[in-house]
Amino acid sequence: MDNKIKIGIPRGLYYYKYNILWKEFFKELGCDIIVSPETNFEILENGKKYSASEMCLSLKIYIGHVFYLKDKVDYVLVPISKTLDDNNFCPYYLRIYDIVNNTFDMNILNYNINEFDKKYEEDEFIKIGEKLGFSKNYILTVYHKAKMEEYKQNKIEYLVQDKKLKRDKIKILIVGNTYNIYDNLLGKDLIDLLNKLNCEVIYINIKNPNIEDNIYKNIIENNENENNYEYLEHILNFKNYLNGILFVSTYPCVSDLTEKSLIQDKLSIPLLHIFINNLEFKDEYSKKVEKFIDMIKDDIHE
Secondary structure, three states, rough: OOOEEEEEEOOOOOHHHHHHHHEEEEEOOEEEEEEEOOOOHHHHHHHHHHHOOOOOOOHHHHHHHHHHHOOOOOOOOOOOOEHHHHHOOOOHHHHHHHHOOOOOOOOOOOOOEHHHHHHHHHHHHHHHHHHOOOHHHHHHHHHHHHHHHHHHHHHHHHHHHHHHHOOEEEEEEEEHHHHHHOOOEEEEEEEHHHHHHEEEEOOOOOOOOOOOOOHHHHHHHOHHHHHHHHHHHHHHHHHOOEEEEEEOOOOOOHHHHHHHHHHHHHHHOOOEEEEEEOHHHHHHHHHHHHHHHHHHHHHHHH
């Protein structure tokens, strides 16, 4: 009989930023891990069914992933992370635990990182490990091992992308939240299209893990924008290699609009904003991207 604790991980929101850490941490604790599948229309429709109508497509998709897992595992991981370099302060996003807890009858494994209130990642991982019945010393050993694996994988991704930047192809930087960029129904088709158009796709979230995040923070002049420096910082690292920027979002969030404004104000790089709020218009989104790449090609050949 298998007595391992089953942990469900929804393939949405924080997943694309922290999945290496989560998988390694729970694996080392001896848990079974079940990740919900790539987003499909069934997951989306279930998400819509249990979501408020005003929620963005990304949140509805996340709710659908939670629904998929709720009867298959002992706990569903529903974390919240508010870090100093995070640009997303959407009230729904920051209340996702309460939304899930009030919507579904299931066991939730939750942590709440808030660097503004000095609630740090290591301490929060100790809490969830103790909830699962493990000692603090063992949890710390497992956590640091998981962090090392996360660092190694991030380093590999960075080295691969660094080589891509040096290739003689049109380079398009994908900007947006990772849960939009990498999602099977949202950004993935656009990325596939760019590859078919013989473009080199560069990802905003892939960076050198050895470099401190704050090296370009001083270029942001207005206090109200101090939490939006991350995208611009990364773009400054890439700017001499880029031919264009594709900005992907699913809701006209203030943070997204601020980042877009910062990019346009500080950098003279062609930018296309794809606002995905209705998947029935996917063909229209693709046509816009094709026209954007044609424009860049024409500029290069002038």
